[in-house]
Each structure stands twice: as C-alpha cells, then as structure tokens.
Amino acid sequence: MTDQRIPSGIDTSRPSVARMYDYYLGGKDNFAIDREAVGRVEAAMPEVRQLALENRAFLRRAVRYLVASGVRQFIDIGAGLPTAGNTHEVAQRAAPESRVVYVDNDPIVLAHGRALLAADELTTVIGADLRRPADVIGDPELRRLIDFSEPVGVLLIAMTHFLVEEEFEPVMGSLRDALAPGSHVALTHVTSDHHSPEAVVGVEAAYRATPTPIYFRRHDEILRLFDGFDLVEPGLVTIDAWRPDPADPAPEATGWLHGGVAVRR
Template sequence: MDEQVDPSSLGIDTSKPSVARMYDYYLDGKDNYQVDREAVDRVAQAMPEIRRLAWENRAFLRRAVRYMARQGIRQFIDIGSGLPTVGNTHEVAQEITPDARVVYVDNDPVVLVHGRALLARDDNTAVATADMRDPASVLEHPNTTKLIDFSEPVGVLLIAMVHFLTEEERPYVMGSLRDALPSGSHITFTHATRDGHPISTVEQIESVYAMTPTPIYIRERAEIARFFDGYDLVEPGLVTVDAWRPDPADPAPEATYWIYGGVGRKP
C-alpha cells in the first residue's frame, strides 16, 4: 500500500495489525502496512508454512464456491472476505452462473476502499461494511438486501473467520445466520486447528493475534464441528482442506494440515 497517503484520512488504524491486511500479506499482496508485516513475520516464526496455508485456503474457497454454484446456488454472502485477490468469490461463481450475485462483507476500511472499485464494475457484486459478530448488520445491510433474496437458497462463506469467534459468540452468530437462511442454503467455513501441532506453536500464534483487535482461537476438530450445528454436512464432511474434493484442474499447494473446512446444507 502507498504509505505516502495518510491512512487516517481513510479511517485506517495502523497502530495495530489488521487481520485482513495480514491475510493480504500472506498472499503476497501490497495492501498492508509495516505493523501488519511485522505481525506476519512473528506468525511465520512459529508456522513457517503460513503463506502456503493461505493459498491452500484460497484453493478450498474456489472449490467450495464451485460446488455450491453447481448445486444451483445463485447468490452468495462472503463474510470476512478480506482484500480482493485472484479468484474472488464472484469470479468463481460467475464462471458457472454468469448472473450470480455476491455481497462481500468486512469491517476493515481498506476492504471498503477496494470494494468500491468492484461496485463500479459489476452490478451483481456489492460490498457491505459490517461485523460478523453482529449478524443483523450483515443480513440487513442495504447492499445485502439489494442483492440477496432470502426466499431463495443462499451460499454463505466464512473462510478463515469462525476461529475469531469465542465460544460464547458461536451459538448466537451461527444460529442467527442459520435461522435467516431458507432451506437448501449452504454454508462453508475454514477454521485453524491445534490437532497434530505442538501446543507451544499454537500458543505462539495465538499470542500474535492477541495483539490485534481480533484474537484467534485455534481449536480441535470436535469443537470446530459444532459450528455446523443445524446443517447436513456435504461429503467428505469436516476434513483438512486438502482432503475436501481436491481438483486436479485447480491444484492446491502441498497440504499444511493446519486448517479444517467443510460445506453444510440447511435441510
């Protein structure tokens, strides 16, 4: 990002790392600041494969969106979408359904700045500034209600997001989203796991994110599965993302085994 521009003029706080900007740096983007890069470097000390994990996560997103589009889903809400990069949700969905509608949701002002460019190019794509911890602000945002018809099935994405929810927040946030969705809707998410990894490494990663406005909670598979309460899991269920319907035509990086993913269908 052009650091000659005063970030405060855009409502951007550079005193603390931003999860969206950190993720942008994981993906070799340029929309980040020194504070974000330093935080990523600390995560990389504990988890050298972090950038590979980010690309692995993006590959899962593409496969999940393709799957949902092929099930007839024509409208999507991408919560915590982060900064635009190659293979955005609307691009993937519209390859299958050209008139697919997508609302990107994030609470980072940098995302809003870039989102305005998306709005100018695609009438079927919108950006909503809202926080997943307040589901009503997501579901009732004017840009959401403009594009999303809640009488028809919706695809909801929470990619690398639900691990920022506390156990107390989980039932309310996930329940509110589930209750708002009609039958036939799908939800997909990825969540970092502590399974198979040293506790010291997990604690080091959590300590870095504790310095951001959004601490991370790295959980075991059984805990993560509860985020799918009320949905029927699509085969192969909740698995490490490398094992979820791998696509030889769109290969992912070598597996890191750091993140679970799945897709659920509301009965």
C-alpha cells in the first residue's frame, strides 16, 4: 500500500498489530512502518510467519469443532484483515445458517470488512475494543445477529496476549457472564515456555513500538483466562497438538502458541 492510497484517518506514524499480522500472512494492506516492525519481530523470532499460518489453521479447526458442537453464532474479536479461511467462510461451509460478527478497532480492518460483507445478511463487522467488553456485547449491530440466550462461540485468536494481567477477569468475566451455558470460547496466546528469554524480550520490545504491547506468558498463567469455563480435550496445549486434522494440515509446529477451546459451565 503506497502513501498515495492511505485512507484518511489512518495513523501511519506507529505500526498497527492488524497490519503487521496482514504482512505476516503475505497481505498487502500494510505500510512501511508495519513492515519495519515485522522485521524487528523476525530478528527475534524468525518463524513468525509460520506461526501466523499455524494460528490460522487452529482457527479453522476450532470453528469446525464449534459447528460440530451445535454452535451457529460466532463473535470473532480482533478478527484482523480479511484473508482466506475467515471464520464465516469456515462456519457457513459447514452450516450455512451460521451467523458471524467480526469485531476490531483498526479502521482499515473495518473498511475492508464492511466492503467485503456488505451483501452478506448473516455476517457483519463492528468497531469495538476487547478491553471494553460491554461495548462489544451491547453493540446494536452485534445484537441484530447474536442471540445471547443461545450458545455463542467467542473467538479470541492471538488476542489475549495483548491484555495486562489485571484485565483478565474484567474482560473474560464480562464475556463469560454474557454467554448462555453451552457457549464456547476459543483462544490462542503466545508462550514463553521452552523458548529463549532473548527471543521473548526481542519480540516484546518490537511490539512496544505499537499501540498494543504483547505479553508472553507461561502455560499456568494462560490457564487463568479459562476461569469459569471447562476446557475440552486435549485442554490447553501448543496449537499443533489441538485436534490436528490430516485433511487440513498445519505448517510445521513452532511451539510459540498455546491454544484451547472451553465450554461455558
């Protein structure tokens, strides 16, 4: 994306997490500042692009699992820029009546998503921030598609590692309390387990240049995000070990992400 094509209102003075992720996946909706930030991440974590593809594969498997469990409505928080294998594509391929709401606070994500989904009555995009879950839950456009008296699948894919520890219960508790029994949450989170401290410090330093710092955590720390939910088998594991699907193979495992799916008690 060249400077001449920058939409009004877009801040290109700092890297954007959504645009960085777009670049990890080989997209073109990013700017030089985002690519420079990715270069700093890659210097500490050379396999970061592989990690992004591995994360997308987990998303597809988790959505298929939720559909098979009877879920027909999804909230994908921090959805990022549109790419192949989006939540609504996976869910509606398995169950065409599935309803999907994408949530993001990046203006480029919102513009692209709304343009892409303008004619889709079962899918929409809203602007909101995970750190203000009441804004997500109460959004009128979300409420048009999501019935909280029925099971909902909440997707937090590579999102909760942007929360500070003090935000865990306010955010996850608000989401949990809004969900009917039988609802599910699926999340992935970067981990420091079995990785060099130098690599972790290098990635965290790169993300401190963005409006959204990242926090690597241990397995036991990430487990706290599932308080009030029951993890389904195989529990919280590195994402390559979460219900691998030979029909949809993931890239070689990086071990940088823990992931899990849990059901509302």
